[in-house]
Amino acid sequence: MAGSSEVLTLGVDLGGTKIETALVDAAGRIVASQRRPTQPEKGPDAVIADIVACVETCLGEAGKATQSLGVGVAGQLDRTGTLRFSPNLGWRNVSLKVKLEDALDILVVIDNDVRAATRGEWRHGAGQGVNDLVCLFVGTGIGGGVVSGGRILEGCSNTAGELGHMTIVADGRRCHCPNRGCLEAYAGGWAIAERAQEAVGADLQAGQRLVALAGDIKQISAATVSQACSDGDPLARHLVEETAQYLAAGVVGIINAFNPCLLVLGGGVIQGRPEYVSEVERVVRENALQAAVQGLRIVMAALGDKAGVIGAAALARDKIGKAA
Ligand SMILES: [Zn+2]
Numbered sequence: 001m002a003g004s005s006e007v008l009t010l011g012v013d014l015g016g017t018k019i020e021t022a023l024v025d026a027a028g029r030i031v032a033s034q035r036r037p038t039q040p041e042k043g044p045d046a047v048i049a050d051i052v053a054c055v056e057t058c059l060g061e062a063g064k065a066t067q068s069l070g071v072g073v074a075g076q077l078d079r080t081g082t083l084r085f086s087p088n089l090g091w092r093n094v095s096l097k098v099k100l101e102d103a104l105d106i107l108v109v110i111d112n113d114v115r116a117a118t119r120g121e122w123r124h125g126a127g128q129g130v131n132d133l134v135c136l137f138v139g140t141g142i143g144g145g146v147v148s149g150g151r152i153l154e155g156c157s158n159t160a161g162e163l164g165h166m167t168i169v170a171d172g173r174r175c176h177c178p179n180r181g182c183l184e185a186y187a188g189g190w191a192i193a194e195r196a197q198e199a200v201g202a203d204l205q206a207g208q209r210l211v212a213l214a215g216d217i218k219q220i221s222a223a224t225v226s227q228a229c230s231d232g233d234p235l236a237r238h239l240v241e242e243t244a245q246y247l248a249a250g251v252v253g254i255i256n257a258f259n260p261c262l263l264v265l266g267g268g269v270i271q272g273r274p275e276y277v278s279e280v281e282r283v284v285r286e287n288a289l290q291a292a293v294q295g296l297r298i299v300m301a302a303l304g305d306k307a308g309v310i311g312a313a314a315l316a317r318d319k320i321g322k323a324a
Helices: 044-062 096-104 113-124 189-202 208-214 222-230 234-258 268-272 275-287 304-321
Strands: 009-014 018-024 030-037 068-073 083-086 091-094 107-112 133-138 142-148 262-266 297-300
Touching: 009 044, 009 113, 009 304, 018 044, 018 304, 030 044, 030 304, 044 096, 068 096, 068 113, 068 304, 096 107, 107 113, 107 304, 113 133, 113 142, 113 262, 113 304, 133 234, 133 268, 142 234, 189 208, 189 222, 189 234, 189 268, 208 222, 208 234, 222 234, 222 268, 234 262, 234 275, 262 268, 262 275, 268 275, 275 297
Parallel strands: 009 068, 068 107, 133 262, 262 297
Antiparallel strands: 009 018, 018 030, 083 091, 133 142
């Protein structure tokens, strides 16, 4: 055998807006990649046909073959690779693994997108070589993954790692899940936008800069807040500082619960404002249990928006590669 570094696996990151496909080597390097917009309204079979086209283009470009494909998909999966529900795609009960295996005639393994991104950071990104780590991705929503003792926690019904839905304020802001007061309902991108719009509505004078940047109160987004903060706007600065405190409150709970050696912070909100990492770290060192922070490091994610597709390929390598 020519060495395991020669064996390539495919990764697919299937989200609500795009299908990202890559052929990846054992070191996590992308050998070929393809991206298309997702058209979930056309139904699973049409999207699967798009995935197949992306995969075939990747393999054709690289002039390589592979026997295994990993998929990270936005939604809740059972352990048979059936997508039970995806709010992003609007699908229920799609047997994604079986359909893809039939269409491509290779072995397919499926996980949710955030857990795939966690695997990407763990195997090839900021978490390489660490067997106890937590990834927290703060984008529009907040998701995470927990690696404990060298295994990604799955839980009883395969939903472990939904760190964005821990309660940080009892009876607090309404979340997109059934609960109130979740971390995501304060520090997710959608919630930062909501909080900013409310703050501007309550004090139009203070919100002038945010409205000018966005064009309209309702257009104010987390990115608007970040931009205005960089421009020195006091209201935006205040919103960013509040967001850091909410994030830190959630992270204290995560550190106390899982005692990781490494916390990896990623996602658009964090990557837009790296000071969140240092502020979260400051609060965590003060407020988490001292025994839980002794060996702790807190770092920024390394793979950016490629973590999902690289992690999906690593999933194929971890789960199928060994068996093949
Ligand atoms: Zn929630």
